[in-house]
Amino acid sequence: MALLEETYDIVVVGAGHAGCEAALACARLGFETICFTVSMDSVALMPCNPNVGGSSKGHLVKEIDALGGEMGINIDKTYIQSKMLNKSKGPAVHSLRAQADKAEYSRHMRMTMENTEHLTLRQAEVVEILAEDGKVCGVKTYSGAIYHAKAVVLATGTYLKARCIYGEVSNATGPNGLQAANYLTDSLKSLGIEMYRFKTGTPARIDKRSINFDVMEEQFGDENIVPFSFTNKEEDIKRPQISCWLTYTNEETHNIIRENLHRSPLFSGAIEGTGPRYCPSIEDKVVKFADKNRHQVFIEPEGEYTNEMYVGGMSSSLPEDVQYKMYRSVKGLENVKIVRNAYAIEYDCINPMQLKASLEFKAVDGLFSGGQFNGSSGYEEAAAQGLIAGINACRKLQGKEPVILKRSEAYIGVLIDDLVTKETHEPYRMMTSRAEYRLLLRQDNADLRLTPIGHEVGLINEERYEALLEKEKQIKAEVERVNGKKIGASKEVQELLEQLGSSTLKTAVTLGELIRRPELKYEDLASIDPERPQLDDDVVNQVNINIKYDGYISRQMKQVEQFKKLEVKTIPEEIDYEKVGSLRKEAVQKLSKIRPHSIGQASRISGVSPADISVLLVYLEQYRRNQS
């Protein structure tokens, strides 16, 4: 039988959040791209929580958008509720989160994919990565068809040898009962790639009609909507919102769980994968935090045209009958009907330390990967990596340097650097506390930080780039003006200050100094600042932040200067650490394994001491002089 053979520039394996970003980036940069999915109906599927964003994840989505990715645009089209979290805190931790209409989210992403030039979406299971002399050259599907390509991006999510488990029931399927991908792991292993087995879980979906909302607290969205995409304005995307609901577990719930722990596959040992600590199952919470007599439960709609509701806070792998008992013990869920059971899912992923910071495999030239396959968790983390893996696959074919975002530049930089540098033993989730320069990496300035890079890559058009430069200019000019503008102690000024609950002036101050007062902001002072130019809200926002937090921001900027000095010191790929005599043994082992791209990355490897870094610096200098 004649086998099918086709040739593309780039193959993307998987059409989840990572795969979609990767495939779109490649196609938009002009490369003939084919994207494989095990089911055309699972493009950009959200098999767990029905929302996008949240603390630090919202930052990621904004960054994806600033670089020219799709996630922000897609959620703006399909959100059903929007909220800015942590609004009472500092601007660095304001985080945007939207409830998504899952079906719409998936449908719109699929439509975008289908209508992107140079992009082919194809339903088939990839079973083998084809490589010659350590260089990738294509993939083979289950049917035996061969697709030649110069670069391959793996984004298999949680599908590799996936197994879904609750109680004694175990199905060899991917999420949502979708077909698992059972062959690729072996192909990867034969290429010398080290695999991990991770685990995660999801709560039950319940029927809206069986819920008593009267005894729950209604959770509304924000009145003012902040779009995820910098290309949207509030009025472009404003629409009626749908509420979520809050209720609580109680002692009875916890007793039911305790009495049935022995039937949980987690405690019986039937699950071997490593689960994430940040989204523990309800049984984990009850065991670990035994002193808490209740836990929050958020009931969230899965979409506008469905009665399915997501039970946030109660993921579980207990048997079906226990699930019923447990959910029905919660206030408002007394008569609840389950539509889909809660389950735990186990899957194969890689040890991400095998990747370069470009997300290319060190061992296989031209093979890239992103998403949960890399040991992360979350739609946003996946999309961010998919975008970078896609961009860097293209840059490889273009013969250009890869895009490696620094920790001082983007959450995406922190995410990828952590993945490829630090040993992870659980699915990695983004957190604002992981970003050491978070005052600079705000969600509100993601465009200022990253859109120039997106433009350089080719995913941001001229118009958008010009607009950004203009915005930048306006911010700078206005900050300067405000810091130079003297305000005297006139009657008008004193009255305004009194009115705003701020102390009156004894001597003249600058407008900047007034804005720096905790109780005042730029907008409040319009009446005493007649020369003020007409500015967009987001420019005003930047002016406020830059002036108000100036002290903290400039301190972090100083730290970044020091940080960058080590980041730019790159380490030649061929360095043999065994030959660096004075390094400690542990350092030699770690450095040889991770092969950091810069001294900065090397300094973040656990087990490499500052003294080792000093020795390495001297060695590299010696090496450099010997070469020249």
Next chain:
Amino acid sequence: MFRNDTIAAISTAMADGGIGIVRISGDEACQVMEKVFRPAKKKDMKSVDSHTAHYGYIYDGEKKIDECICLIMRAPHTYTREDVVEINCHGGVTVMKKVLETVIRHGARPAEPGEFTKRAFLNGRIDLSQAEAVMDVISSKNEFALESSLKQLEGSLKKKIEEIRKVIIHNIAAIESALDDPEHMTIDGYGQQLLVDVKKLKEEITILIDTADNGRILKEGIKTVIIGKPNAGKSSLLNILVGEERAIVTDIAGTTRDTLEESINIHGIPLNIIDTAGIRDTEDIIEKIGVDKAKESIASADLVLYVVDMSRELDHNDDIIMDMIREKKVIVLLNKSDLDKKIDADWMKKKLLKETVEISTKTQEGILKFYEILKDMFFQGNLSFNNEIYITNMRHKNALNEALESLSMVEQSIMDDMPEDFYSIDLMNAYEALGYIIGESLGEDLVNEIFSEFCMGK
């Protein structure tokens, strides 16, 4: 912490003799100098020529510390190829330390082990052929600093720092978990609660800084080992030495009690007598502790006091001991001079080529002579204590100061009513600065604390 800023250290031996040099290197070396140095003849130090010497005084604010000669050497023709300032002071350990501390208070930071040499090499000053040697210096010096600091830190001080760090990380985790999961947790009004902790921590760190000031974090002084065969009179000698200056023996609760050294001061010379259980209690050091253990003590010593019972003939045990101490600074104490002498002092001196003195621990005859010899060795600069210990102490103090400063910033942020996320930035800095002292970095500490102490998640 790995920075490329302005560094300082004492670059001569820590001995009370000759001239002591405090060396500063880096972009801001001259600025630091301008803040602490006042030339005797009025001139603008900013515009003096490179490679010139200037006579004047070191001041800490309005307090005169010492008179000195200040050498100004601008980049690139310097040892490190950076701006270098060398302050030649009158020597005297106390004065040198004061000068260095002043320099550090005005913007330099204590150099890491081997850092001057490293910079010299990286900036192309040192020949390629010496790269291996440079790397060896860095790693061995660091090894030493780490070892000595860990050894000395064991016990209560380490525990104290760990306790402080624990409180800090718990507070950060409380804030961060709420920021991460605002719908599950709230920290509104957390500042007032945190303020109480921060005030207390600041007090505790201030006490530690005083401890460091008094050189009690790491013991400075001449590391001295008493060695000899059983019944030679080692314990009696120790009793005399300790009894002599009983009042000066440092024993500040919680700082030194559990270290293995006894600090005494003989006529102004600081000695750390290695007071191992073995040497104090064991009858026969050679037989019972074994040659290896003895060798180890000797190897790390700055000075060996070899006690010989001169009323007995030497035997093979003495040969073993003499073999071990050949390369060291040694004073041979021929004890029991009040009994029949079987060993001749001159003969012994010629045999070992070491200072030799006859003493009697019973009648105390010769003890004053021994002190004279000790003083001569020290003030002629033949005997000094290890720079690294002092500088490590200095680095620790610097780290404590950084932690204190960070906590003050937290305090300020709370008073200014800043949002809670700002607190954790400076708390984190304090945590890391303290970690530096006990050799621990942040790593996954925070994430672990968040997940073990706070119930997170969907």
